[in-house]
Amino acid sequence: MNDLVIIGGGIIGGASLYYLLEKGYDGNILVLEANDALAQKATSLSAGGMRNIWSTTVNMKMTTYSINHFSEFKERFGVSIGFEQNGYLFTYYENEWKDIVNFKPRWDEAGVETALVSPEEIEEIIPGLRASLDHLDSDILEMLSISPIVGGIFGKSCAILNTTTAATTYFEYSTDKYPEKVQVRLNTEVDKIIIKGGKVKGVLTKEGEMIGCEKVILASGAWSAEILKRSEIPEDQNIPVVPVKRMLFVVSQPKSGNYEKIPLTIIDNGVYFRPEAENLIVGRADENQAPGFDTEPDRSYYEDYVNLYLQARIEGAEYCRIQNMWGGLYAINTEDHNALIGEHPDIENLYLNTGFSGHGIMEAPAAGLSIAEIIADGEVRTIPEVNMLNFERIRKGELVKETIVI
Numbered sequence: 001m002n003d004l005v006i007i008g009g010g011i012i013g014g015a016s017l018y019y020l021l022e023k024g025y026d027g028n029i030l031v032l033e034a035n036d037a038l039a040q041k042a043t044s045l046s047a048g049g050m051r052n053i054w055s056t057t058v059n060m061k062m063t064t065y066s067i068n069h070f071s072e073f074k075e076r077f078g079v080s081i082g083f084e085q086n087g088y089l090f091t092y093y094e095n096e097w098k099d100i101v102n103f104k105p106r107w108d109e110a111g112v113e114t115a116l117v118s119p120e121e122i123e124e125i126i127p128g129l130r131a132s133l134d135h136l137d138s139d140i141l142e143m144l145s146i147s148p149i150v151g152g153i154f155g156k157s158c159a160i161l162n163t164t165t166a167a168t169t170y171f172e173y174s175t176d177k178y179p180e181k182v183q184v185r186l187n188t189e190v191d192k193i194i195i196k197g198g199k200v201k202g203v204l205t206k207e208g209e210m211i212g213c214e215k216v217i218l219a220s221g222a223w224s225a226e227i228l229k230r231s232e233i234p235e236d237q238n239i240p241v242v243p244v245k246r247m248l249f250v251v252s253q254p255k256s257g258n259y260e261k262i263p264l265t266i267i268d269n270g271v272y273f274r275p276e277a278e279n280l281i282v283g284r285a286d287e288n289q290a291p292g293f294d295t296e297p298d299r300s301y302y303e304d305y306v307n308l309y310l311q312a313r314i315e316g317a318e319y320c321r322i323q324n325m326w327g328g329l330y331a332i333n334t335e336d337h338n339a340l341i342g343e344h345p346d347i348e349n350l351y352l353n354t355g356f357s358g359h360g361i362m363e364a365p366a367a368g369l370s371i372a373e374i375i376a377d378g379e380v381r382t383i384p385e386v387n388m389l390n391f392e393r394i395r396k397g398e399l400v401k402e403t404i405v406i
């Protein structure tokens with residue numbers, strides 16, 4: 001009999017494992033991963049960006065914690081995760097700018113380092129970027145529905161990192177340090193969680209193997225609600241988490257300057273880009289993307305849509321051609337775009353750590369720490385605001401609405 005099973009070998013499962021052991025959890029832990037390798041799903045398919053610029057305090061605190069953790073990762077684990085603190089740069093039009101300026105004191109109070117930057121400064125940070133749109137014809141402006149950039153927010157502690165290495169390090173470190181306590185099984189897909197009398201009793205694998213356990217951490221990202229559905233719980237006990245495809249495009253850099261150290265930058269209509277060796281990674285969340293497990297990348301989404309915004313804004317961006325592309329799944333909490341962290345209110349010993357809605361890399365250390373505290377101490381102590389991310393909030397209508405979502 002295992003004491004605890006973690007379903008999912010992504011960064012959330014890894015961070016949960018690491019922090020449980022750091023907190024002195026003394027039962028044995030079994031990690032079950034459906035794939036033939038760890039961290040191959042959303043974790044490795046992500047843009048690897050982390051920012052602490054948010055509208056909600058809980059997200060600011062979680063990501064600030066995570067940024068500090070990742071900045072010390074090499075000293076702690078002896079492994080380099082390509083952590084580069086080049087910052088995040090959000091750009092704004094006239095109609096949004098006042099709200100940003102008014103919000104700035106909230107970031108200052110929360111210790112989130114932000115600087116308001118002028119259009120001229122933005123042009124210096126991103127070579128070839130034109131804040132004004134004087135160079136464009138009015139029909140293009142109308143078609144793209146874009147406006148001049150009047151200012152930006154620069155978050156200098158924000159960063160990028162190699163997510164796969166970070167996630168696998170959690171597992172390797174844990175299995176090396178506690179070989180008698182931890183077991184990781186690949187190619188083991190959980191069919192359902194066995195629940196009896198409102199309590200976790202174990203899990204059943206797709207192969208039909210029954211694995212008894214006292215506790216389960218559900219860290220299976222976009223697949224979490226499907227697993228619960230198969231566990232035959234009443235519909236109203238299932239979580240509002242759906243898989244939604246998001247695509248990334250690796251494209252060549254514009255020739256307008258050196259892009260190697262630019263911040264992760266968000267321009268018109270939510271188009272974002274960041275350096276990736278001699279290329280750029282470019283993305284944009286398609287609001288028309290229907291939920292589902294399809295992950296096929298669509299070249300025309302970049303060529304006929306996303307690239308037009310790059311071209312309008314950055315000199316020479318028509319030459320930013322696709323070198324590589326992929327799709328992955330966000331686990332979107334449809335109610336408030338925030339994670340679900342904590343014990344399920346109706347199922348004893350079922351711990352949720354899922355629904356990160358596109359920000360699970362940057363919250364992983366804080367989420368791992370928090371679930372470990374909930375299991376060990378019954379509540380989150382280091383970042384108490386995380387307690388409000390329990391599933392109960394959805395039923396009570398106490399949503400934690402995040403407005404700065406990319």
Ligand SMILES: Cc1cc2nc3c(=O)[nH]c(=O)nc-3n(C[C@H](O)[C@H](O)[C@H](O)COP(=O)(O)OP(=O)(O)OC[C@H]3O[C@@H](n4cnc5c(N)ncnc54)[C@H](O)[C@@H]3O)c2cc1C
Binds near residue numbers: 327359
């Ligand atoms: C294109 C894209 C860009 C993104 N960019 C960013 C970003 O810049 N910054 C950021 O913070 N976040 C980003 N994200 C989101 C981030 O990747 C996720 O929030 C994060 O990886 C969630 O980690 P996870 O461990 O929950 O999920 P995953 O990495 O998906 O891990 C879940 C694991 O569970 C396993 N699993 C599923 N079902 C079962 C089962 N039945 N039995 C056993 N195992 C199972 C899967 O195989 C998988 O390995 C991005 C996501 C995408 C898709």
